[in-house]
Amino acid sequence: MQVAHAVVDLLLSKVVTLGDVQVIIDGFSAMGFPNCGGAIDGTHIPILGPAHQGSQYINRKGYFSMVLQALVDHKGRFTNINVGWPGKVHDARVFRNSGLFRRLQEGIYFPDRKITVGDVEMPVVILGDPAYPLMPWLMKPYTGTLDTEKELFNYRLSKCRMVVECAFGRLK
Numbered sequence: 080m081q082v083a084h085a086v087v088d089l090l091l092s093k094v095v096t097l098g099d100v101q102v103i104i105d106g107f108s109a110m111g112f113p114n115c116g117g118a119i120d121g122t123h124i125p126i127l128g129p130a131h132q133g134s135q136y137i138n139r140k141g142y143f144s145m146v147l148q149a150l151v152d153h154k155g156r157f158t159n160i161n162v163g164w165p166g167k168v169h170d171a172r173v174f175r176n177s178g179l180f181r182r183l184q185e186g187i188y189f190p191d192r193k194i195t196v197g198d199v200e201m202p203v204v205i206l207g208d209p210a211y212p213l214m215p216w217l218m219k220p221y222t223g224t225l226d227t228e229k230e231l232f233n234y235r236l237s238k239c240r241m242v243v244e245c246a247f248g249r250l251k
Contacts, residue, residue, distance in 0.1 A: 094157070095157045095158065095159065095160050096158065097158045097159070097188075098152065098156070098158065100116060100189060100192060100203070103115075103116055103117065103152045103153055103158075104116060104192070104203065106152065106153030106154065107153045107239050109153075110153060110235075110238060110239045111235040111238055111239060112206065112218075112235050112236060112238075112239040113194070113196075114192070114193075114194050114201055114202075114203050114204060115153075115203070115204055115205070115206060115218075115239060116188075116189050116192070116203040116204065116205055117150040117151060117152055117158055117159075117205045117206070118150070118151055118205065118206045118207075118239060118240045118241075118242050118243040119148065119149070119150045119151075119174070119179075119205050119206065119207045119211065119217075119243060120148070120149065120170070120207065120208060120240070120243040120244065120247070121146050121147065121148045121149075121170035121173055121174075121210075122146070122147050122149075122247045122250075122251075123138050123140070123142075123144035123145070123146060123147075123166050124144055124145050124146075124147050124162070125142060125143065125144050126143050126144055126145055126166075127143065128143040129143075132165070134167070135165040135166075135167050135168075136165045136166045136167065137166060137167060138166030138167060139167075142166075143166060144166030145162060145163055145164065145165065145166060146162070146163075146164040146165070146166060146168055146170070146173050147160065147161075147162045147247075148160065148161040148162070148164075148170065148173050148174060148177060148179075149161075149243060149246065149247070150179060150205060150243075151242055151243045151246045152242075153239070153242060154242070155242045155243070155245050155246035155249070156246070157246065159179050161173060161177045161178070161179065164176075169210065170208075170210045170211065171210055171211055171212060174207075174211060174212075175212070183205070183214075183216050183217070184214075184216075186202070186216075189202065189203035189216075202215060202216045203216065204216050204217060204218045205217050205218075206218050206219070206236055206239055206240045207219045207240070208220070208240065209222060218236060219236070220232075220233040220236055220237065221233055
C-alpha cells in the first residue's frame, strides 16, 4: 500500500496529464477526426474478491474486477483516469459520476477551443463507444442502417478511438 500511495502522491499528476491540447487536436485531425481532444473507454482490472460486497465486483464476464476509465490522447497517452468502481458498474455510470464528465459538461476541460463548421459552433469533442451517452462534446458511432456518410463517420471515429484500446493493451 505504501508503494501505491507513493505512486498516487508523487507520480500520478506528472504522468497522467492533459498536455498541449492543440497538439492533441492536430494529432486526431491528422487521423481523420477534427477538433477531438481524446478517446475514452473503460476496462476491467482483475482483483482478488473483496471480503465485503464481493458480488458488486463481479463483472459481466464473471470475474472480480475494478473499472478503470481512461481518456487518452492521439498517441495513446493517458490524460485523465478514474479508477475504483466495482466491476459490476457500467461504463456510462462511471463516466457520468466522474470529475471528467463534470468538467466537460461545464466547458472547463477544454476551455476556449471551439471551431465553426458551416454555421455551427463545435466544441472540442471526445470519442466513445456506443456505451457512452451522446453529448455535444462526446461523439459515438451511429447505429442501425447507415448511409455512406454515416459509415465514413463511424470509420473515422473508430480509427481514432482505437488509440484507447491500444493504450489498455499496453497497460495490461
